[in-house]
Amino acid sequence: MQRIGVFVCHCGSNISATVDVEKVAQMSLLEPGVVHAEDYQYMCSEAGQARITEAVKEKKLTGIVVCSCSPRMHETTFRNAAERAGINPYMVEIANIREHCSWIHKNIEEGTEKAIILARAAIAKVTLNAPLKPGESRVTKRALVIGGGIAGIQTALDIAEAGYEVDIVEKTPSIGGRMSQLDKTFPTLDCSACILTPKMVEASAHDKINIYTYSEVDQVSGFVGDFTVDIRKKARSINMDKCTGCGVCSEKCPSKKISSEFNRGLGKRSAVYTPFAQAIPNVPVIDRENCIKFKTGKCGICEKVCQAGAVDYTQEDEIITEKYGAIVVATGFDTIKLDDFDEYAYNQSKDVITSLELERVMNAAGPTKGHLERLSDGKAPKNMVFIQCVGSRDVTCRGKVYCSKICCMYTAKHAMLIRDKYPDVNVTVFYIDVRTPGKNFDEFYRRAVEEYGVNYVKGQVGKVAPQANGQLLVQAVDLLDNKQILMEADMVVLATAIEPEAGVRKIATMLTASIDTNNFLTEAHPKLRPVESPTAGVFLSGVCQGPKDIPETVAQAGSAAVKAIGLLAKEKLMTNPCTAKSDELLCNGCSTCANVCPYGAITYEDREVNDHGIREVRRIAVVNNALCQGCGACTVTCPSGAMDLQGFSNRQIIAEVDAICR
Amino acid sequence: MSHGKSQTQKMKEITGVDPYKCMKCGKCSATCPLFNEMDIKPHQFVSYVLNEDIDALVNSKSLWKCLSCFACIERCPRNVKPGKLIDGARQLVVRQRGADYLTPEDIPERLDPELPQQLLVSAFRRYRR
16 A cells, blocks of 8 residues: 655745645545645745655655646656655655636635545555656767758857767758848848858868758657767768869859849759859759750760869769757748739739849849849839838738748838949838847937938838739738829839748658747747647747747757757757556557657567467567657557556556545 | 627628637738728728627728628638628617618529629629618
């Protein structure tokens, strides 16, 4: 028989204001097995914990029930206290009489009654608890970073600086990401490439960092500390060891009319190409879909002109299998498609562009060599209209419900840069709200208005209509004036909503990392664990977790690196002992549990069992304790009741239910 | 105000519109082709419902100026759809007035099968006052 102690916490007045804590303690004493019960103002305090350890020694307790806040808060505290007192930490149960009781009830009598019942359930459960021991697993001292934008580069640099090997997997031919496409950065207006390229060079030169560009993650197995990842190195058709980066192949390539991804479709590139001048590695790839040699078998000019003999049409995709202790997701974002927003005429007029396209137009290496001009006729614009919140804060199926966060600031930046370089251009910004929290951010926006004369109008644009004379007729509203505005513009720039990069759902599925309805990866706790995925060993860096600007991304990238380093620094990991276990005599090997397991933790083996004297080989479910997260999905799905979750066995849960219903 | 409240309730029931979802972006008014003809502008319709001043809406010029083109309904990013409120206010008026100009039997003869049904319904509300 267990000897159980019940400890009821007042939590200041958080609990005691709505629950008669003394009565809860008294009533608990009537339960079978309970030999001690007391209440105290703060059980989590040192004095409170001392009461627990003393009671364990004095009353020779074997099980502890703490009636307090959610186990998410202080379960660890009380388990540690139990361990100090010499009993197994898994002999502690928490009855949550705060979040589940005092905070949601007003009436003391009802609150007290419920608290007594919750305590009773915890007592019933702890009666059936058995000591559990965490297992151990090893840690591979190597990290994988998925995505080679500023988030991935920063995370990789920080992990590498701590002395661990890091691999970056980037799907495009070069690292650099979205930041490499930007012209200037807010709020300091420094050139994006000037601050990014040194980091790119540093990452590629670092002896601890290994970069796989033009590569994707194909498959992930394993668990925290011991992931096995297949990386697909797509056939580049250029030998990276031989190529000198001279660029002659791109120059001579006859297939030159391919829309440039780097220039957001505003410029052209050849079939063999490096996306931009500062690309790392400075090794081109052959885009096989558009290469004449691959399409028709004729051509082969690049091979002929290459002095280094680096062109290799026979290259095939290569799969590299590597082990990692930690994985950081830094997959970034793209702008949403605007096909459903007919009213802005984006698909009808070349002079209606997204803000990311404007970045390319403003950039010296862009399609217009940095000259602000209309893409339809190359004329210098006189009137420019910026429209905010295009597809952001939109609850219809056309857009995204969230605020994209970066648009207010980059629009102020664009408006200011244009007014600075072309003072005769009128700039009008239509906004719903101007959101500029951040250091020196609001000052930046106010400068656009006060010093650069940007015309901010509170109201939205209803329609952009291309006119026969080449102008764009903008129909909008000024809500403060309560007037409708009709104005002609030469160019319209849309602050297009951002969304997570398209492949992220596939990656999240491979990692069993949770993802929200907007395809942003979910953090383990929105406030206290913002860079960790709920899946152990997986960390989040940059916009894959939620919209953010460059300073925030870099901060989060460093913080994700610290979490990864903290993991890699450990020799061994303690595993959660509350894992599933199958009863070999009950299991019929039906595979139902393996099908529902979200962590891929269940496999089958043929094992000889002794079923009441009958010896035979049976197919039995086996749980990998390092992979199992203890979710319990298998236990409820098992048709023969063979699966049980240690620490949350079917018997324990039924005992709790019985205690509540008594 | 009790009168106003019950009218507001009716309005919400008829239209199914939740005016609290409005983020006051003004896209409805920006998109409205009859904006300049209206005394109460489309975006203000939402505020009037929020302020439970339905009488003002019912007596407004806008109510019968609205073309029911549904541009505001189409483009509202928050599913508030002020056009529905205008339609709802018309229904309130119609319900108070009673009697129809057309009998249901007359309708089929005058019907052009090419017309969108939604337009027809709105047109009836608009022209039967």
